[in-house]
Amino acid sequence: MIGTRTIARSLLASAFVVLGAKSLRRSDQLAPVAEPVTDPITEVAGIETSTEKLVQLNAGVQIAVPWCPDIRTGQCHQLWH
Numbered sequence: 001m002i003g004t005r006t007i008a009r010s011l012l013a014s015a016f017v018v019l020g021a022k023s024l025r026r027s028d029q030l031a032p033v034a035e036p037v038t039d040p041i042t043e044v045a046g047i048e049t050s051t052e053k054l055v056q057l058n059a060g061v062q063i064a065v066p067w068c069p070d071i072r073t074g075q076c077h078q079l080w081h
Contacts, residue, residue: 013066020062027055 023030031052038051 016062016066020059023059023062024056027052027059030055 031050034055035051038054042049042054
């Protein structure tokens, strides 16, 4: 029998994948919206990159993370202990 947590994880993961794919396709449109967030981060981190590249990076993470087995199975806490 499929548990509630399994269903919830699947639904949450699918939302991240879909929104990440949309963000990846529309990164040029989302870059101006993300600038107020990314500019201070790039200054503190000391990196020079375009806001569009950071939006694409974030989208890639949103797409990839649901396939990480530790996160998908709820065993992520074991990475830090």
